[in-house]
Amino acid sequence: MGRLLIPQGYKTTKQRKAILQVLEENITPMHAEDIYLKLKEKGIDVSLSTIYRNLDMLQKQGLVVKAYMLNEDKARFGLSSKKNYLVCQECKKIVIIDNCPFEKFKEELIEVHGFDILGHSIEVYGICPECKEKLRNDQKPLEDSR
Amino acid sequence: MGRLLIPQGYKTTKQRKAILQVLEENITPMHAEDIYLKLKEKGIDVSLSTIYRNLDMLQKQGLVVKAYMLNEDKARFGLSSKKNYLVCQECKKIVIIDNCPFEKFKEELIEVHGFDILGHSIEVYGICPECKEKLRNDQKPLEDSR
DNA sequence: AAATATTTTGCAAATAAGTTGCATTTGAAT
DNA sequence: ATTCAAATGCAACTTATTTGCAAAATATTT
Numbered sequence: 001m002g003r004l005l006i007p008q009g010y011k012t013t014k015q016r017k018a019i020l021q022v023l024e025e026n027i028t029p030m031h032a033e034d035i036y037l038k039l040k041e042k043g044i045d046v047s048l049s050t051i052y053r054n055l056d057m058l059q060k061q062g063l064v065v066k067a068y069m070l071n072e073d074k075a076r077f078g079l080s081s082k083k084n085y086l087v088c089q090e091c092k093k094i095v096i097i098d099n100c101p102f103e104k105f106k107e108e109l110i111e112v113h114g115f116d117i118l119g120h121s122i123e124v125y126g127i128c129p130e131c132k133e134k135l136r137n138d139q140k141p142l143e144d145s146r
Numbered sequence: 147m148g149r150l151l152i153p154q155g156y157k158t159t160k161q162r163k164a165i166l167q168v169l170e171e172n173i174t175p176m177h178a179e180d181i182y183l184k185l186k187e188k189g190i191d192v193s194l195s196t197i198y199r200n201l202d203m204l205q206k207q208g209l210v211v212k213a214y215m216l217n218e219d220k221a222r223f224g225l226s227s228k229k230n231y232l233v234c235q236e237c238k239k240i241v242i243i244d245n246c247p248f249e250k251f252k253e254e255l256i257e258v259h260g261f262d263i264l265g266h267s268i269e270v271y272g273i274c275p276e277c278k279e280k281l282r283n284d285q286k287p288l289e290d291s292r
Numbered sequence: 293a294a295a296t297a298t299t300t301t302g303c304a305a306a307t308a309a310g311t312t313g314c315a316t317t318t319g320a321a322t
Numbered sequence: 323a324t325t326c327a328a329a330t331g332c333a334a335c336t337t338a339t340t341t342g343c344a345a346a347a348t349a350t351t352t
Contacts, residue, residue, distance in 0.1 A: 011299055011348050032338080047302045052339060054300095068214035068221075073310075074338060075219070086261050114275035115232050129260035157319050157328060178310080193331045198310060200329090219339080220309060 029078030153207040175224030
């Protein structure tokens with residue numbers, strides 16, 4: 001499906017291809033170690049330093065985005081094609097936001113503040129319908145016991 | 147001005163007050179070490195672990211927000227009252243966005259995805275008018291030399 | 293296809309942000 | 323003033339990420 005292009009001037013190694021592959025297969029941006037483990041599962045051994053070095057270069061080339069999620073202290077990496085999303089605080093599920101409301105707002109910002117806008121990131125935290133349901137059920141018993 | 151309230155059940159120590167004070171005086175969210183140094187400047191010696199412990203507790207109490215900025219690998223901490231902002235990529239200046247466009251959008255998200263929204267963070271990256279001007283001047287000479 | 297040049301890799305060691313255990317000090321309650 | 327829980331500082335620790343370097347892999351040239 002998606003053409004996973006390795007940027008001009010960089011060699012095509014099996015590690016590099018595998019890393020991009022894993023990133024493409026996951027909706028959720030991953031920790032470096034997640035990638036390491038997913039690859040190991042597949043029987044592909046790639047050292048963590050290689051993973052970090054590749055993510056770094058892919059980020060500089062604009063293919064990968066590095067971000068920290070709320071209440072986490074290690075970076076996550078995802079393909080830059082997958083952008084704004086909702087994060088469920090319970091199950092960490094991610095839902096992509098299709099129509100980013102930001103575009104309209106952008107012009108307003110440029111006008112008011114005179115900034116040239118280079119990019120933005122929006123993260124929204126909440127509870128997904130499934131977890132909401134589950135939480136409801138988990139709490140019922142307690143409420144009943146009086 | 148701003149009442150810097152130390153949360154119920156926690157003691158009022160000079161370190162705690164000083165940390166909140168520094169946070170209030172700065173528009174830009176700060177690294178733990180920035181706080182440490184600012185305090186030292188003022189002649190107040192507070193150990194880094196105390197700073198981290200306090201920021202942690204203040205965060206849990208909702209007074210402080212912890213966030214990572216684009217291309218940075220250490221956390222920044224700011225009073226939660228100061229929320230969405232524009233960041234200049236050159237000078238790191240921060241401009242607060244007053245009317246967050248997100249509120250309207252929120253309802254749409256709840257409807258479409260069924261998520262309960264707990265919070266959000268918006269960061270916008272760009273170049274502020276001053277830096278834009280400076281960059282323009284720095285580049286002129288080169289363009290002229292043909 | 294072999295030879296050469298250049299990247300890339302893995303490993304082990306280094307770095308740096310953030311955390312933790314513990315003895316001591318401090319603020320608050322009596 | 324006394325007492326007790328909470329807070330502090332220090333040093334040691336943990337953990338994510340980075341780096342130097344020799345060996346291996348890819349691309350290029352012949």
